[in-house]
Amino acid sequence: MRPVSSWGRLSAEPHQVTELSDIATLANELSGRGPAIPLGMGRSYGDACLNPGGVLLSTARLDRFHSFDPENGRLVCEAGVQLRDIQRFLVPRGWGLPVIPGTQIVSVGGAIANDVHGKNHHRVGSFGHHLRTLTLVRTDGQVVDCSPGVRSDLFAATVGGIGLTGLIATAELQLQRVAGPWLDTEIFAYRSLDEFLTLADDSESLWEHTVSWLDCTAGSRPRGIFLRANPAVDQSGKPPLPRRLSVPVTPPLSLFNRLTLPVFNSVYYQLNSHRRRARRRAFDTFLFPLDDIQDWNRLYGPSGFFQYQLVVPRDAGPAALHDILDIIARSGQGSFLAVMKTFGDRVSAGLLSFPTPGITLALDFPNRGPRTERLFVELDAVVRNTGGRLYLAKDARMPRELFEAGYPRAPELAKFRDPGMSSGMSRRLMGQ
Amino acid sequence: MDQKKRIVVIGATSAIAEHCCRLWVQCGPVELILVARNVELAGRIAADLRARADQAEISVETLDFLSAPAIAAAVARWTAQGPVDMALIAHGVLSPQQPCQDDIEQARYSIEVNGVSPVLFAEAFAGAMSRVGRGTIGMIGSVAGDRGRRANYVYGASKALMDRYAQGLQHRFAGSGVKIVLIKPGPTDTPMTAQYKARGRRLASVESVAQGTVDALERGTPVAYLPRKWRLIMFVVRALPDFVFNRLNI
Numbered sequence: 001m002r003p004v005s006s007w008g009r010l011s012a013e014p015h016q017v018t019e020l021s022d023i024a025t026l027a028n029e030l031s032g033r034g035p036a037i038p039l040g041m042g043r044s045y046g047d048a049c050l051n052p053g054g055v056l057l058s059t060a061r062l063d064r065f066h067s068f069d070p071e072n073g074r075l076v077c078e079a080g081v082q083l084r085d086i087q088r089f090l091v092p093r094g095w096g097l098p099v100i101p102g103t104q105i106v107s108v109g110g111a112i113a114n115d116v117h118g119k120n121h122h123r124v125g126s127f128g129h130h131l132r133t134l135t136l137v138r139t140d141g142q143v144v145d146c147s148p149g150v151r152s153d154l155f156a157a158t159v160g161g162i163g164l165t166g167l168i169a170t171a172e173l174q175l176q177r178v179a180g181p182w183l184d185t186e187i188f189a190y191r192s193l194d195e196f197l198t199l200a201d202d203s204e205s206l207w208e209h210t211v212s213w214l215d216c217t218a219g220s221r222p223r224g225i226f227l228r229a230n231p232a233v234d235q236s237g238k239p240p241l242p243r244r245l246s247v248p249v250t251p252p253l254s255l256f257n258r259l260t261l262p263v264f265n266s267v268y269y270q271l272n273s274h275r276r277r278a279r280r281r282a283f284d285t286f287l288f289p290l291d292d293i294q295d296w297n298r299l300y301g302p303s304g305f306f307q308y309q310l311v312v313p314r315d316a317g318p319a320a321l322h323d324i325l326d327i328i329a330r331s332g333q334g335s336f337l338a339v340m341k342t343f344g345d346r347v348s349a350g351l352l353s354f355p356t357p358g359i360t361l362a363l364d365f366p367n368r369g370p371r372t373e374r375l376f377v378e379l380d381a382v383v384r385n386t387g388g389r390l391y392l393a394k395d396a397r398m399p400r401e402l403f404e405a406g407y408p409r410a411p412e413l414a415k416f417r418d419p420g421m422s423s424g425m426s427r428r429l430m431g432q
Numbered sequence: 433m434d435q436k437k438r439i440v441v442i443g444a445t446s447a448i449a450e451h452c453c454r455l456w457v458q459c460g461p462v463e464l465i466l467v468a469r470n471v472e473l474a475g476r477i478a479a480d481l482r483a484r485a486d487q488a489e490i491s492v493e494t495l496d497f498l499s500a501p502a503i504a505a506a507v508a509r510w511t512a513q514g515p516v517d518m519a520l521i522a523h524g525v526l527s528p529q530q531p532c533q534d535d536i537e538q539a540r541y542s543i544e545v546n547g548v549s550p551v552l553f554a555e556a557f558a559g560a561m562s563r564v565g566r567g568t569i570g571m572i573g574s575v576a577g578d579r580g581r582r583a584n585y586v587y588g589a590s591k592a593l594m595d596r597y598a599q600g601l602q603h604r605f606a607g608s609g610v611k612i613v614l615i616k617p618g619p620t621d622t623p624m625t626a627q628y629k630a631r632g633r634r635l636a637s638v639e640s641v642a643q644g645t646v647d648a649l650e651r652g653t654p655v656a657y658l659p660r661k662w663r664l665i666m667f668v669v670r671a672l673p674d675f676v677f678n679r680l681n682i
Contacts, residue, residue, distance in 0.1 A: 021623045022473075061447075061623060064476060065483035075483070089458060089484040 007297055008045040009304035010396055013052035021061040027141040037423035038163040040107030045307040046396025047424030048162045059109050073175040079109030079168045096178035099127045104288050109168040114393040115160035115353040119209040121343050128159035128349030130174045136166035139420025157416035160350030164426055166418040180235030185281050188226045189273035193318050199226045200342045214338040215265040216328050225272045232280050239282035246294035254301035254366035261334040300366045307394035309362035316386035317359040323382045331375045335363040351409045354391045403429040438516050440465045442553050443523025445473045447622035451642030457485035464490045497549045507556035519557040520570040521550045526624045532586040539586050547590030551597050566609035570649045573616045578666040602654055611652035617641050618662040
């Protein structure tokens with residue numbers, strides 16, 4: 001037994017961690033272990049990858065590529081391969097992952113189990129849309145292949161299924177051609193939600209990546225920075241090696257607090273609103289700025305932090321977002337990493353996939369105990385009333401009824417579940 | 433680079449060696465000869481490396497790691513095909529101390545696999561490299577070889593054998609184009625040390641140790657502690673007088 005935390009560092013309960021290292025003996029290793037849940041890179045923020053007091057099946061060493069076809073861009077690899085590894089080896093050969101979330105330091109298995117999305121969701125959908133087949137190993141020793149065409153119901157339950165249908169052992173991914181590591185980027189300051197929506201709508205047809213940062217300490221008059229990018233026309237030159245920083249210790253209290261946040265946010269806004277509008281940037285520094293800061297989650301202090309990521313339908317969006325920003329401003333708790341983006345209309349591949357058409361907003365809050373929970377209860381009400389939902393990969397605390405309201409297809413998952421798989425999240429939201 | 437670098441990896445299924453191979457195939461055209469006792473696993477590692485880089489030429493071989501004639505013949509064969517630029521000798525078993533004490537047959541096996549066998553491989557490569565006047569031999573030792581401890585002195589003694597041996601080779605090849613590099617990793621997060629991790633010890637990542645190994649081989653660093661803090665730690669451990677050391681439970 002050893003203590004394990006997820007990315008939010010909200011808990012450090014003891015777990016029995018089993019390091020899987022040999023794909024050939026998985027079926028043996030999985031059987032008869034008692035309730036277990038797969039653990040990839042541990043980048044989900046809450047309890048989706050935790051199983052307090054129970055078994056974690058770590059896939060970090062299942063990190064081999066099996067085959068890559070450079071003609072059609074199909075990669076077969078093990079579940080523990082990191083997305084960063086795929087990019088590192090295959091971008092120089094002209095292929096890349098179509099979907100990468102805000103960090104590349106996640107495993108293929110985790111990307112499938114959370115059906116992650118990236119800044120190009122409006123163009124390409126989410127991770128599950130680019131999955132050709134996957135192989136599941138169940139705790140009864142069964143090995144099952146599924147795909148959108150074969151056992152499609154099990155496939156839909158597994159994509160976004162937070163590990164509950166069995167251990168994803170290998171997957172075949174359809175990569176896309178990439179011209180090179182450079183992006184042409186543009187940056188705009190906006191001073192209202194309407195301005196943001198206009199920018200987002202105008203950019204969606206012509207720009208591959210869109211995202212925005214929001215200063216939520218500005219209260220009911222939100223301001224922010226909108227970013228968009230396309231593959232660069234000029235791909236010449238090697239991108240610079242990223243500067244690697246790290247947070248060596250956990251500060252005794254969150255560095256993001258009532259006193260520092262307005263300052264940080266203001267400085268960040270001012271700096272970026274005066275940047276040159278158009279720049280060529282390396283894809284990884286543009287898409288994954290936090291990957292260059294090792295252990296950035298320590299900045300929130302010893303109590304950890306929550307991520308609250310919601311999506312609300314487009315029609316209800318602007319009004320709901322105004323309400324949410326008002327509630328946050330009144331609470332006196334703010335967020336530094338507030339990220340807002342519009343999702344496209346593509347129907348997600350999984351029963352529990354998060355993306356639905358609308359506007360998504362991700363907020364981070366240092367854990368301040370009951371005060372933070374009171375804020376969440378108020379935010380929950382807005383999400384529920386507008387027909388929205390919260391992202392399971394980020395969640396550590398939503399009440400079961402909000403889950404059931406937000407994920408109406410959840411009951412369909414039951415018959416595909418692996419009875420040997422259970423997580424803190426599944427017990428909290430589904431009862432087992 | 434004018435032509436493909438030729439690298440022979442002994443014990444290619446060791447996690448550190450496998451990660452070194454990933455770094456090598458990423459850097460440019462390379463020919464890798466993977467030598468392992470577990471051929472099936474080595475085959476999967478070869479497939480992984482081929483999928484990562486299409487310019488890599490990779491083959492898998494096996495032989496009896498404890499047979500001097502077999503080692504001599506294999507090294508002669510590889511070097512006859514062309515000069516070997518680098519040989520990384522990485523095989524080993526982490527044999528727990530207690531079984532070695534209970535059964536001296538276990539102790540013999542540990543010393544042969546971890547100490548004698550690597551030295552025989554190195555000696556065979558040294559002969560071939562001295563004839564062409566260039567090449568690099570990398571050996572994976574361990575901080576455990578720096579001072580005997582009750583917790584793992586059989587394993588440690590095998591690694592210490594490698595240590596003195598590498599020192600002698602460095603003396604022999606001083607000023608020549610043949611470089612001898614002894615890598616001394618601290619406890620590293622590999623399948624071999626899973627039992628320590630379960631007890632909550634902090635281990636260095638295998639990726640960082642592999643990067644350090646590749647860099648040390650490139651530069652010809654005589655002795656590389658990885659991570660580097662272990663040079664200082666082991667300096668202190670070696671310097672402790674016996675009457676202090678023998679009372680410590682380390």
